[in-house]
Amino acid sequence: MSNDYAVGIDIGGTKIAIGIVDSEGEICSSDKIDMDKEATPDYMVENISANIKSLLRHKDVKVSDLRGIGIGAPGPLNTTRGMITSPQNLPGWWDYPIVERVQQHFHAETNIVLENDANAAAVAEKWKGAGTTNENFVYVTISTGIGGGLFSNSKLLQGVSGNAGEIGHIVIDPSLGTCPCGQKGCWEFIASGTAISRRGSELKGYKLPTKKVIELANQGDVQMKQIRDQSFEYIGMGCVTLINMLDPEKIIIGGGVSQIGDPLFLSVRDYVSKFALNPTGRTTEIVPAGLQQSSGLIGAASLIHGNY
Known part of the structure; x- marks a missing residue:
């Protein structure tokens, strides 16, 4: 089981999709939550993190067994610093250090990667689509x-x-x-x-x-x-x-x-x-x-x- 799973987070303007995906690109477990634009990004990250932990418990997967967490978010981004910088459809998320904030809810050594959501989707279409x-x-x-x-x-x-x-x-x-x-x-x-x-x-x-x-x-x-x-x-x-x-x-x-x-x-x-x-x-x-x-x-x- 170790290292066979990754968590994917797809942040959109109306919904956030969260799932556990195996190394073959199959979604093993997933959920969606509404994007509340009135809520703070920290509040939304708390919800995302709780959702991830619930999915992991349901699949009997430990955080330490994960290869990591991938985040797709609307750009522009600063992926080097793990920040959402200025997405037009999410003004409340400007200059938000999402990688750091997600990291706080998991182990310090958890690998977390941020990429533009459309780029991530393109990678998936190249891989399996x-x-x-x-x-x-x-x-x-x-x-x-x-x-x-x-x-x-x-x-x-x-x-x-x-x-x-x-x-x-x-x-x-x-x-x-x-x-x-x-x-x-x-x-x-x-x-x-x-x-x-x-x-x-x-x-x-x-x-x-x-x-x-x-x-x-x-x-x-x-x-x-x-x-x-x-x-x-x-x-x-x-x-x-x-x-x-x-x-x-x-x-x-x-x-x-x-x-x-x-x-x-x-x-x-x-x-x-x-x-x-x-x-x-x-x-x-x-x-x-x-x-x-x-x-x-x-x-x-x-x-x-x-x-x-």
Whole structure:
């Protein structure tokens, strides 16, 4: 049993997924807790740590048997110092030393690694998901925000500070308003799940979750259909930009919005087939995440299991 397990923590804008993952990439036990943005990060870390200990007890695994704990969190990050620095969707977590705070709840020698959540998910897709046979691909997560993990020649592109892949802040249409990052018309601001919910809620005059906007669109609501179709087009625009820039074999799309399924993927493939600059780029594979909603959790654990 010793050293066969790692804990993965996938911190998102609305939920935190926590799980025990074995060395084969199988989730042995997992749970989710809601992200309470009104609570302090310390309070949330206490909940996360208690949850981990409960999962370990349930599996009869000792903390000392763990290979370590991997944390995937929204960037930008300072991974060298183990800090979440300035995520746009989690303003209460700015400059938060998460590795140090998690360490306080476990043994001092527990190995804890922090990585961008989309990078971690991309590593998981390379290890066990839709990118196993690809040397060059982009993983795109579309949920509360939009993030990315970039693989080139089978290596994760991290950049000089480890923050490469912040693709959600590619500017698509400045006329559509100012993103929390300060730029106008960022991809994340106009095409994420948050954006779909915001635009639907503004039109209806009451709060509509993303899933409800899509449901109404599918039922024939003209206003919601326009939002859905525009959002699909914006996602296509971002994918064309990535294809023109990086020339990948494949774009893998995960996150909550990817659960829309075929209508989204057919629309994006159609857009790419018309507007990617390079003729070969127009046939770039656009596929759903092979690990579905588990990419981030498995990816966080894979930081410990050495697939990174």
